[in-house]
Amino acid sequence: MTLSSYSMAEIAPLVRRPVRVEPEQLYREIGVRSFGKGIFHKPPCTSLEIGDKKVFAVEPGDLLFNIVFAWEGAVAVAAERERGMIGSHRFLTCVPEPNRALARYLYWYFVHERGLRQLQLASPGGAGRNRTLGIDKLAAIIVDLPTIAEQRKVAERLDGAVAKMAALQHTRDTTQTEITAGLQAAFQKVVGGAPKMHMSDVAPLVRRPVAVDPDGIYPELGVRSFGKGTFHKPSLSGLEVGNKRLFEIHSGDLVFNIVFAWEGAVAVASADDHGRVGSHRFLTCVPDPLHATSDFLRFYFLTPEGIQQLGIASPGGAGRNRTLGLKALEGVRVPVPSLDAQIWFDSLQRKAADIFVAQSDVAAELDHLMPALLDQAFG
Numbered sequence: 001m002t003l004s005s006y007s008m009a010e011i012a013p014l015v016r017r018p019v020r021v022e023p024e025q026l027y028r029e030i031g032v033r034s035f036g037k038g039i040f041h042k043p044p045c046t047s048l049e050i051g052d053k054k055v056f057a058v059e060p061g062d063l064l065f066n067i068v069f070a071w072e073g074a075v076a077v078a079a080e081r082e083r084g085m086i087g088s089h090r091f092l093t094c095v096p097e098p099n100r101a102l103a104r105y106l107y108w109y110f111v112h113e114r115g116l117r118q119l120q121l122a123s124p125g126g127a128g129r130n131r132t133l134g135i136d137k138l139a140a141i142i143v144d145l146p147t148i149a150e151q152r153k154v155a156e157r158l159d160g161a162v163a164k165m166a167a168l169q170h171t172r173d174t175t176q177t178e179i180t181a182g183l184q185a186a187f188q189k190v191v192g193g194a195p196k197m198h199m200s201d202v203a204p205l206v207r208r209p210v211a212v213d214p215d216g217i218y219p220e221l222g223v224r225s226f227g228k229g230t231f232h233k234p235s236l237s238g239l240e241v242g243n244k245r246l247f248e249i250h251s252g253d254l255v256f257n258i259v260f261a262w263e264g265a266v267a268v269a270s271a272d273d274h275g276r277v278g279s280h281r282f283l284t285c286v287p288d289p290l291h292a293t294s295d296f297l298r299f300y301f302l303t304p305e306g307i308q309q310l311g312i313a314s315p316g317g318a319g320r321n322r323t324l325g326l327k328a329l330e331g332v333r334v335p336v337p338s339l340d341a342q343i344w345f346d347s348l349q350r351k352a353a354d355i356f357v358a359q360s361d362v363a364a365e366l367d368h369l370m371p372a373l374l375d376q377a378f379g
Contacts, residue, residue, distance in 0.1 A: 003146055009139035011101040012094040017057035019086050021047045028085045030058055032066040034074045036111035039064065039082060055086040062093040063103045070133035071123040075110045077103045092138065101145060104155035109143060112378040118142075154377045161373055165366050172359045179352045187299060190345050194337035200330035203287040203297055208248040210277055214238040221249050221276040223257040225265045227302040230255065230273050246277040253284040254294045261324035262314040266301045268294040283329065292334070295349055296342040300334055309334075 021027065027050060029042040058064070058078050066074035067090050078093075087093070096103050109115040122137035145151065210218070218241055220233035249255060251274040257265035258281050269276075269284075278284070287294050300306045313328035 003144040005142050005144050006100065007139065008094065008141045008143065010097070011143065011145065012063055012096040012103075012106060014135060014139065015062075015093055015095040017059070017093070019055045019057050021050050021055065023047050027055070029055070030064070030078075030082055030085050030087050030091065032064050032069075032074045032076045032091065034066075034069045034072040036073045036075060036107070039076045039078065041085070054089050056089070056091070056093060058082050058085045058087050058091075058093060059095075061103050062095060063106050065092040065094070065119075065133055065138065066090060067092060067123075067133040067135075068131075070138075071116075071120045071131045073111055073116055073119075075107055075119070077107045092133070092135065094138075099148065101143075102148065102151045102155055104159060105145075105151035106143070108155060108158050108374065109378060112374045114378050115143070158370075158373055158377065161369060165369070168362065168366065172363065175359065176356065179355060183299075183348060183352055184303070186345060186348055187303065190337050190341045191300075191335040194335045194341075196333040197291065197336045198330060199285065199332045199334060201288070202291045202334055202336060203254055203285040203294075205326065205330065206253070206284055206286040208250070208284070210246040210248055212238050212241050212246060218246060219276045221255070221269070221273055221278050221282070223255050223260075223265045223267045223282065225257075225260045225263045227264045227266065227298075230267045230269060232273075232276065245280050247280070247282070247284065249276050249278055249282070249284055250274055250286075252294050253286060254297055256283040256285070256310075256324055256329065257281060258283060258314075258324040259322075261329075262307070262311045262322050264302055264307055264310075266298055266310070268298050283324070283326065285329075290339070291336055293339075293342050293346055295346045297334060299345070299349065306334075 019027075025047060026044040027047070028044055031040045031042055032038075033040060060078050060080045060083055062078040062082075064076045064078055064087070068074070096106060110119060118141045119133060119138075120131075122141060123131045123133045125131040146154075212218070214237075216238045217235050218238070219235040222231045222233050223229075224231060249269050251269055251271045253269040255267050255269055255278070259265070285297075287297060301310060309332050310324065311322075313332055314322040314324045315328075316322040
């Protein structure tokens with residue numbers, strides 16, 4: 001492929017279109033996200049809100065740079081939906097020369113590591129808002145360009161890949177929404193008319209105190225909020241544990257983080273979690289196998305009713321001031337349908353989880369696809 005070298009001043013010079021702000025009119029400002037994530041629209045604003053700020057018109061096809069965050073890929077191409085919008089002086093509008101460069105090709109170039117490195121060099125200073133893309137430095141950036149036809153092929157291939165990824169993401173989101181709604185409906189059907197029992201009778205607290213050896217190693221377990229499951233903390237030495245009380249966690253335990261139980265910090269310990277430890281802030285409840293399963297109870301505590309119950313059992317202010325009380329948890333009444341019904345519902349949960357995992361695996365593969373395509377085009 002034959003490449004020709006040009007400065008940005010030659011192929012996509014800065015074009016300013018000053019806008020005179022009129023009283024009693026509404027204006028829509030644009031913003032540009034970092035990491036090549038595109039343009040967003042700010043809420044409509046009045047001339048009074050704009051004040052003395054200089055603003056400039058944006059036109060479809062403009063190559064946009066947010067000078068404050070260009071160093072982390074705040075670059076985009078304006079589309080038809082941006083026609084008539086404005087940007088402050090912090091948004092540079094560059095217009096590619098049609099016989100030399102395509103806006104979409106330049107966008108992908110600056111999203112790639114090679115172009116991004118040039119934007120970083122053109123944005124001296126410290127981190128964040130102290131790194132500002134210089135107008136003259138942007139104009140001086142040298143870009144090696146293939147023919148217009150080759151640029152179009154590259155841009156269309158990359159844009160096509162993004163469109164496919166977006167379609168797959170939409171399908172994934174729709175599928176997960178439908179499955180989640182289906183699970184909620186099935187759960188309501190299962191618990192309809194079911195008796196309720198206190199947690200102390202269904203899944204009592206079980207403590208397994210750990211005798212801490214100063215020379216021992218203790219792998220800790222954590223529980224994420226919003227039903228996001230468990231995670232593994234770094235192991236602690238016996239000296240690091242100090243006087244902190246530790247308790248062993250077993251596979252199948254229903255685990256509550258008492259500090260954030262009110263926002264859904266509840267999970268079921270997996271086989272990979274077996275033998276890890278938690279501080280006194282982690283309560284481990286073991287369901288009576290004649291009454292309930294851990295997965296069924298976890299699902300209940302993540303429903304609106306279950307979250308409400310945990311909130312009531314966690315008095316206090318926000319954050320760490322809201323602590324799940326042991327006696328209050330024991331007093332929570334939970335629905336207890338037949339064990340067969342719970343096992344059936346748990347099978348639905350497993351099927352849903354398998355689908356979610358498969359979709360996550362596909363998403364991970366797609367995340368690796370774009371860097372590979374970009375390297376193929378510009379590496």
